[in-house]
Amino acid sequence: MSDPQAIEAGFRSIFENAVEGIFQTDLQGNYIRANQALAQIYGYASADELIAVQPNARASLYVDPQRRQQFIDLMAQQDVLSNFESQVYRQDGSIIWIAETCRVVRDRKNNIIYYEGFVRDISEQQSAFKQLKMAEASLQQKNRELADTLNELQNTQKELIHSEKMAALGQLVAGVAHEINTPLGAIRSSIETISLFSQRTLPNLPDILRELPPELFERFTALRQLPIQDTLQLSSRERRQYKRKMMAVLNDKDIQNSDGWADTFIDIGVLGDIDPFLLLLQSEQGEQVVELAHQLALLERSTHTIGTAIERAAKVVFALKTYARFDQSGEKVTANIIDGIETVLTLYHNKIKHGVEVVRHYDAIPAIPCYPDELTQVWTNLVHNALQAMDERGELRIRVRQQERALRVDITDSGCGIPDSVLPHIFEPFFTTKPSGEGNGLGLDIVHKIVDKHQGTIEVDSQPGKTTFSVTLPLIEDHGDHG
Structure with a gap:
């Protein structure tokens, strides 16, 4: 028969050493229990200090006080709440983003006696998402500006042709329009890739990485550290040569869809020995790791494409303005x-x-x-x-x-x-x-x-x-x- 004290000691160790904040609060928001990770998230030296101060019960935790009431209302409706995001104050007055997952604990008469759950600091994710949205908005604005410039060029073509200089420009308009439309198309396609990544992959990224076994996480890290710049500089002929060699290895290992996986690995930046990554193709979770690395590589590729396209379009527009x-x-x-x-x-x-x-x-x-x-x-x-x-x-x-x-x-x-x-x-x-x-x-x-x-x-x-x-x-x- 198991030793109850040993079991309790084991659970206490998990509680105290967990990387996520763990809490129990009464209905008024007083912390009944909290672990060290929660104290650190909120900027306190220890769980005892956090419990002594009770920032939640004193309505000094949430930046928007209504979020606490919304939290309570939702808990009363559904008993379980996942990834409830809020901005909160740390002890030093700084503001962070948290995500709470919580459940209601009831007694035998179905009365709520307390709440318990987990807290994650998602400030970095929120910051990355905000920067991504800002970059997307900026790129869309540049896209509109370039489109407006192209429209202006087309609208003024007839007026410009009246002089010898403008007549030469009139002969160039079709070429200039093509030179601007090409980077505009690249920017538009890359923005769609970034948008899909931000909607489908980014929100689930922390959970996916957290659930990976250490060995798969190590292989994922190795994939992400490969220099994608080498892949971007490949000519079509060089890419075909790498692909043929890679497919031969994959086929020799009886890997299904060797054609698709070869393209995926080259996109990620695998141009040398593929053997360290073959293990990933032998399990569903390993394939998920490769696809995640591929999505991140495509995001990096899209960013590079946008930069190159904007530089090209800006050069054409600058030349045109200089000429005109x-x-x-x-x-x-x-x-x-x-x-x-x-x-x-x-x-x-x-x-x-x-x-x-x-x-x-x-x-x-x-x-x-x-x-x-x-x-x-x-x-x-x-x-x-x-x-x-x-x-x-x-x-x-x-x-x-x-x-x-x-x-x-x-x-x-x-x-x-x-x-x-x-x-x-x-x-x-x-x-x-x-x-x-x-x-x-x-x-x-x-x-x-x-x-x-x-x-x-x-x-x-x-x-x-x-x-x-x-x-x-x-x-x-x-x-x-x-x-």
Whole structure:
């Protein structure tokens, strides 16, 4: 027969050493019993100190006093209450979030004699959930702002086309819209993933982890410590190679659904030896561990995707704003001409990315006094003409360097070249070899005038397979007749 004292000692040990707060209170909220964990949650040195102060009975525990009454009302209705969340004051006045699970204890006449239950500190979970919701709201706001920007671009396209600069922008709008819609779609998809995680997985995460045996928890921790960045940088070819190797191991171990599990492990970051994790696929609870690690990896992947998408969309919007800006002050400002060239390449990215290789040779150059908005129009015309000459297939080479007291920009394309009979006339106004509707012959004339306004020069050298426009701009402003 079991020793009653030993049994009592065992239960007392469980009570005193439990990691969750355990309590019994009378109907007025006085603590009858409390363990050390509960005292620590509320900021007291011991359970005896907590019982002596009785913050609950003195209505000094709950931040919202009505929560105590709601607690009592619900207990009277259903006898058992799970995960009742509230904000409470600790002894030092700080505020934490708790979740209470409680039941009613009745006597033989069905009268309530006291309450007993458990308390968990869920402050970290609440903080994480709040930050997640704030991040989601911020991303949705950015999504709306980007969508509004795209809508504004589409609404103003007809107005912008009235000038040569805006006509070039009009040709770019479809590409710019695509460049913004792509990251918008990535952001929208990633927000849905984050939202599903916050609704389905996050609330159950503490309970799932608490119930895991030590060995499975250790394997889960090992999975979460794998660097997901390595997986994000894999090419499609590299991913297929890893997947084939992993499926061979899984099939050799008679693991069902080797195709799906291989994708899951690669998403998590398993690119090396999979043997330490095979044990997880041999039980239902182990599979749950892998799926949980996968969900967390997808959350991390979504965060990375959002960051990359926002950076890309912001770059396109910034380039567009820079291009569309028109400085009417009539005064030169100091600027780096490479910034203007990069703005144009960003706007033409949609035309470049499918068949044009851009080769940049940028020396370290000083900023110069110039009209940067007008120079952007120069680079726009030269890049646009180069892409047309190559039929958007070939090599675009851009070189920027310093030559004595001037900067030189060479823009070279691998297109068909300019015939000798045409070459002397390309800077003449209204001269064009393009079909009707594709050009008015003003582009290079405007380029020439802008370069001349900067007291610079523009030259062209052309042969089949290599045409180079060379623009030189002085380093020091000349206060002569030009301006």
